[in-house]
Amino acid sequence: MCPLCSILETGTHILFSCSAARALWSFIREALGSDWEAGDLAEFLQGRATQPGHKRRLFWCIFVALMWTLWTTLNKMVIEQIFPRRTSDSFFKFLTFLQYWHLLARHRVRDLLGVMLDVLVAAAQHLCAPWACFGVCH
Numbered sequence: 342m343c344p345l346c347s348i349l350e351t352g353t354h355i356l357f358s359c360s361a362a363r364a365l366w367s368f369i370r371e372a373l374g375s376d377w378e379a380g381d382l383a384e385f386l387q388g389r390a391t392q393p394g395h396k397r398r399l400f401w402c403i404f405v406a407l408m409w410t411l412w413t414t415l416n417k418m419v420i421e422q423i424f425p426r427r428t429s430d431s432f433f434k435f436l437t438f439l440q441y442w443h444l445l446a447r448h449r450v451r452d453l454l455g456v457m458l459d460v461l462v463a464a465a466q467h468l469c470a471p472w473a474c475f476g477v478c479h
C-alpha cells in the first residue's frame with residue numbers, strides 16, 4: 342500500500358499518480374515546460390525517449406534522477422517510517438541527485454544539464470521563498 346495515498350502501490354502509482362510523484366512532476370513541468378507532462382510511463386516515453394542525440398541523453402539524466410528521487414522517498418516512508426517534512430524536500434533531493442550525476446555526463450550533455458539545473462534551482466528557490474508560501478508555512 343502507498344503510505345501517502347493508501348491505495349495499491351504499483352509502478353505507475355509510485356512514479357506518476359502518487360501525490361508525491363504529481364508534486365515532483367508539477368515542479369519539473371513548471372520549471373522546464375509542458376513537455377514534462379506525464380500520465381504514465383508509456384505515454385511519457387513515447388516521443389521523449391526516442392529523441393535524437395544529446396536531447397535523448399539529457400532526457401534520460403533528468404528522468405532517472407526523478408525516478409530515483411521518488412523510489413527512495415517512498416522506500417524511506419515504507420521501510421523506515423520517515424516522511425518528508427515538506428513537499429519541497431523531494432525537489433531538493435531530486436536536484437541533489439541531478440547535480441551529482443550531471444558531472445558524469447558527456448561534455449555537451451553536461452553543459453546543457455548545467456543550464457537546466459540553474460533553471461530548476463531557481464524555480465525551487467522561488468517556490469521555497471518566504472513570500473511564496475502566502476503565510477501558510479509559518
Ligand SMILES: [Zn+2]
Binds near residue numbers: 359
Ligand atoms: Zn501514493
